[in-house]
Structures are given as C-alpha cells and as structure tokens.
Amino acid sequence: MSQSAASILTTARRAFWDAIDNHGPLQSTLKQKYRMESTARARGSLEPSHDKREPTSIIDCPAIRVRPVSFGTEWKLNQLQRLPYALEWKVWSAGQDVAKIEELVGLVIDAVHQSKAADAADSYIRSALPGQIPVFGPIAFGLEGIDDGSPDNEQQPVLTATGVLTLPLNYQPVNYNVE
Secondary structure: OOOOHHHHHHHHHHHHHHHHHHOHHHHOOOOEEEOOOOOOOOOOOOOOOOOOOOOOOHHHOOEEEEEEEEEOOEEEEOOEEEEEEEEEEEEEEEEOOHHHHHHHHHHHHHHHHHOOOOOOOOOHHHHHOOOOOOEEOOOEEEEEEEEOOOOOOOEEEEEEEEEEEEEEEEEOOOOOOOO
C-alpha cells in the first residue's frame, strides 16, 4: 500500500530535521531551532514557542529555521509522480565574521549528506528518499539587525544564509492492480 502525499512530505521534512538534530557539530553549535510546527516542543526542540519564527535577540544565535516553500508534480511513469519538495532553510550567526556563517552553512550541508543513525547504512535523508539525491539550490548571504537582548534593544549585526534544499520524492497516487 502506498503512502499518502502528505505523509511523504512530512517524512521528508522530518528527515531533514533528523539530520540537523543528530549531526554532532550542529548539536553543540545551534542555540535555537525553528521548526514551524506546533509539535516542535514535544519533539525536543530548543524553541520556546511554536509561534516564534526567527531569532528575536542576538542571544538566540546561531539559529536555524526550516520551512516548506514549494513543490510541483511531474509524471515519471503512468503510475508514478515525482514531487520535488523544496524546503527553505535559513541560518543566523551573531556578528559579521563571514567565516562563522560559512562554517554554519557547511555544517548544514554536511548534516544532509553525512548525518545518520548509529545502526544505519545511509544518511537520514537517503533513508527517507531511497535512490534519490537531495539537491541544494543557491545560497544567499545577507546582513540583518537584531536586538542585542538588553533593555533598550539596540540592534546588533547578524549574518544570515538562506538556501533551498529540494528533496525529490516519488509518489504513486493510485495503485492499479491489473491482473
């Protein structure tokens, strides 16, 4: 029996989070994770509220947010569709040290390709997408101001990097049993 399209999308997004959550260097680096789901706190998020969408103070950095942005459909066979599911991820790093934001981006990329359960042969992403390869889109760097956490809320610089990870999902919408 095939999975529903919704469960395939959720499985793929959670595999990305599993990769981030279980990649050793990211575990000790990130102060906040913004999951964009109401069950985030129950699943072990560092996020204090599911309504929070990005850091509101410099003390929250470094941080990461992952959210779905789009997917399309493409028929591959008469009973098989490809759903390229795009997840936008954004990281924040306090200050203006470009090497720190580059390191954070590198850790996200490493997590996608290398992070796996102790007893698994493949990464979390490859296990959720058998035979498929995740694709990173262009990554844009930026500079934003964020509150410094003091009572007067002065703005401090944070570097950001925003990218898209496309997960190529296969979906069989109808199971025709032809005998």
